[in-house]
Amino acid sequence: MTEIRRHPDYLGTLPFVSFSMHVVRFRQGEAQPLAREQFDAIFGVYVTEDPDLNFLHLQTPDGGDADIHVHFDGASTDAVHFHRPSSGQVMDLIAEFARLAEAVIMAPDCQYMVTNSNQIDHIPGEDLRELGAVIIQNGSDLAAAITDT
Incomplete structure (x- = not known):
């Protein structure tokens, strides 16, 4: 049986110098496209593009930031990768995007992070058990969830 825990509010900062999270939408154990429209709705006003480095930079009003690696093939992408995300509004935006996209957040050595229990049924079985x-x-x-690991 899968352990499901709900975490209390966390007000600290993330203790990582280099850290990445990935947002992927699963259906029946398979990755599904994430809509660009949903990405733009959440992050659009907070991102700038660096064409020389081929990534987006997220900057939030609270001073938080993250680098975002994403490649849209038309109106969708397979995954969104967040590098060196800070706490605060950056985390709020990532959580809101995952909720809107019905996606799962993955990070190294962490449990899968979902915004509703229905998503658990779609995570690939072997990964979920581990x-x-x-x-x-x-x-x-x-x-x-990230700092509790």
Whole structure:
């Protein structure tokens, strides 16, 4: 049986110098496209593009930031990768994007992070058995899930 925990609010900062998270949408164990429209709705006003380095930079009003690696093939992408995300509004935006896209957040050595329990049924079985899953509701929950590992 998969352990599902709900984390309390987390107000600290992430203790990582270099850290990456990946957002992927699963259906019946297979990765599914993420819509560019949903990405733009959440991150559009906060990102700038660096064409020389082929990534986006996320900058939030609270001073938080992250580098985003994403390649849209028309109206969708297979995954969105966040590098060196800071706590605060950055985590809130990532959690909101995962909720809107019905996607799963993955990070090294962490449980799968989902925004509703229905998503758990779609995570590939072998991976889920090994790592488990945790339900998050916001950026504080997301930061707590990462730092609790």
